Amino acid sequence: MxxxxxxxxxxxxxxxMETLKGRLDEERLKLNDVALSTVSQRLEGMAQLxxxxxxxxxxxxxxxxxxxxxxxxxxxVSSSQDGKIIxxxxxxxxxxxxxxxxxxxxxxxxxxxxxxxxxxxxxxxxVTVYPLSMEDDPINKRKTVGxxxxxxxxxxxxxxxxxxxxxxxxxxxxLWDVESGQLLQSFHGHxxxxxxxxxxxxxxxxxxxxxxxxxxALIWDMRTGQKVQAFEGHDADINSVKFYPSGEAxxxxxxxxxxxxxxxxxxxxVAVYTKESIIFGVNAVDFSVSGRxxxxxxxxxxxxxxxxxxxxxxxxxxGHENRVSCLKVSPDGTAICTGSWDFTLRVWA
Amino acid sequence: MSNLQxxxxxxxxxxxxxxxxxxxxxxxxxxxxxxxxxxxxxxxxMIGFSSQKANPFREKSSxxxx
Numbered sequence: 534m535x536x537x538x539x540x541x542x543x544x545x546x547x548x549x550m551e552t553l554k555g556r557l558d559e560e561r562l563k564l565n566d567v568a569l570s571t572v573s574q575r576l577e578g579m580a581q582l583x584x585x586x587x588x589x590x591x592x593x594x595x596x597x598x599x600x601x602x603x604x605x606x607x608x609x610v611s612s613s614q615d616g617k618i619i620x621x622x623x624x625x626x627x628x629x630x631x632x633x634x635x636x637x638x639x640x641x642x643x644x645x646x647x648x649x650x651x652x653x654x655x656x657x658x659x660v661t662v663y664p665l666s667m668e669d670d671p672i673n674k675r676k677t678v679g680x681x682x683x684x685x686x687x688x689x690x691x692x693x694x695x696x697x698x699x700x701x702x703x704x705x706x707x708l709w710d711v712e713s714g715q716l717l718q719s720f721h722g723h724x725x726x727x728x729x730x731x732x733x734x735x736x737x738x739x740x741x742x743x744x745x746x747x748x749x750a751l752i753w754d755m756r757t758g759q760k761v762q763a764f765e766g767h768d769a770d771i772n773s774v775k776f777y778p779s780g781e782a783x784x785x786x787x788x789x790x791x792x793x794x795x796x797x798x799x800x801x802x803v804a805v806y807t808k809e810s811i812i813f814g815v816n817a818v819d820f821s822v823s824g825r826x827x828x829x830x831x832x833x834x835x836x837x838x839x840x841x842x843x844x845x846x847x848x849x850x851x852g853h854e855n856r857v858s859c860l861k862v863s864p865d866g867t868a869i870c871t872g873s874w875d876f877t878l879r880v881w882a
Numbered sequence: 883m884s885n886l887q888x889x890x891x892x893x894x895x896x897x898x899x900x901x902x903x904x905x906x907x908x909x910x911x912x913x914x915x916x917x918x919x920x921x922x923x924x925x926x927x928m929i930g931f932s933s934q935k936a937n938p939f940r941e942k943s944s945x946x947x948x
Contacts, residue, residue, distance in 0.1 A: 541886070541890075542886075543885060543886050543889055546886070546889040546890060546892075546893050547889065549893050549896075550889070550892055550893050550896060553893065553896040553897060553899075553900050554896065556900055557896070557899060557900055560900070560904060561904070564904050564905065564906045564907055565906075565907050566906050566907055566908050567906075567907055567908045567911070568907075569907070569911045569914070572908070572911050572912070572915070573911075573915065576915070579928060580929070582927070582928070582930075583930040584927060587939035587940075587941070588939060606938070607938075623939070624938065624939070759898075760895060761898075762899065762902065763899065777914065777917070778917065778921070779913070779914070779917040781910070781913055781914065781917075782910075782914060794914075796907070796910040796911075796914070798903075798904065798905045798909075798910055798913075799904060799905055799906065799907045799909075799910035800902055800904045801907070803907055803910060803911060803914075821925050821927040821928050822921060822924055822925050822926075822927075823917070823918045823920075823921035823922040823924065823925035823928060824914070824917055824918050824921070825918045825922055825925060825928050826925075826927060826928055841914075841918070842914070842915055842918060862927070865926075866924070866925060866926055866927060867926045867927070867931075867937065867938055867939070868927075868938070868939050869927065880939055882926075882927075882937055882938070882939035882940075
């Protein structure tokens with residue numbers, strides 16, 4: 534699009550900023566021709582779900598803060614306020630590895646795609662990797678990959694064991710090389726703590742989303758470090774972001790007690806998941822493999838199960854005795870794992 | 883970084899965002915719904931398992947109810 538250069542003085546730039554913002558709002562509004570819940574009215578409702586609690590994983594001695602599935606669909610890594618990370622066999626509920634970190638509040642953990650490596654970090658501001666092997670204590674092989682200037686809130690391996698993407702309380706995201714510990718790219722654009730990141734589910738995987746305490750979700754190009762899109766609308770911190778399985782939309786969960794769906798190509802919010810009776814914040818969101826179900830973990834100890842298309846609540850998962858802090862659907866979509874401030878993790882299927 | 887430089891970056895970012903090609907919400911939600919209808923037969927959490935044996939997290943019990 535041709536944009537006139539409006540002079541290189543500050544006032545000119547301010548004026549152009551206002552014009553552009555106005556135009557953005559106008560364009561987005563113009564395309565808002567129908568509501569998702571209206572289009573989905575003719576759809577059949579879902580049959581009764583048969584999801585039941587199947588496993589309880591006990592072992593942490595404090596709040597569970599994060600969990601991630603291994604690509605083998607069987608192992609789960611979890612991290613806790615007690616400073617421990619535990620690798621579980623979710624089939625048997627056995628603990629296969631337990632590592633004590635030199636910090637409490639391990640806010641983030643992630644399995645590498647190979648399943649042989651986990652990354653974690655938190656109040657220590659660092660992202661540390663532990664190779665998992667039966668012969669050696671993982672603690673002897675630990676390696677610090679990167680350091681932020683504030684706590685690390687989230688991490689993931691984009692596509693291979695060689696790189697880690699992190700989000701931090703220093704309001705940036707960063708891409709690190711695992712081997713050398715080199716900072717490959719940093720992502721500046723949030724004006725407050727980054728709480729959650731997710732990778733776009735495409736083969737190339739060069740796009741990710743971040744959400745945080747500035748109530749904004751940002752879409753990034755991982756190669757250039759450039760912000761591609763910004764989504765606003767929440768009235769409080771965004772605690773969780775997740776790509777819709779097609780990669781064309783993102784879901785967000787917020788302290789404002791709502792979840793929202795933003796479409797990347799319509800460049801705007803297309804749905805809000807809310808009820809008058811739901812007044813507690815959302816800590817985690819994830820989709821079933823088809824995208825039809827949106828799971829959301831809340832501060833009121835429940836998991837609400839939303840029909841993504843009809844924007845209505847289908848059911849709730851009860852079991853946890855404190856806040857649900859994290860939630861992940863298994864890689865093949867057969868199960869969901871939830872972690873809570875009640876010190877336990879649960880697997881539902 | 884000076885105010886002017888910062889403001890320039892903000893405006894450049896907004897120019898990029900304003901230049902994005904957009905589709906209507908009607909088109910966007912049609913694609914979202916199509917993805918569900920193409921993949922719901924594989925969505926075990928939605929439609930359940932063909933048999934309980936297919937559920938890797940089924941209850942293991944030594945006796946079965948006939």
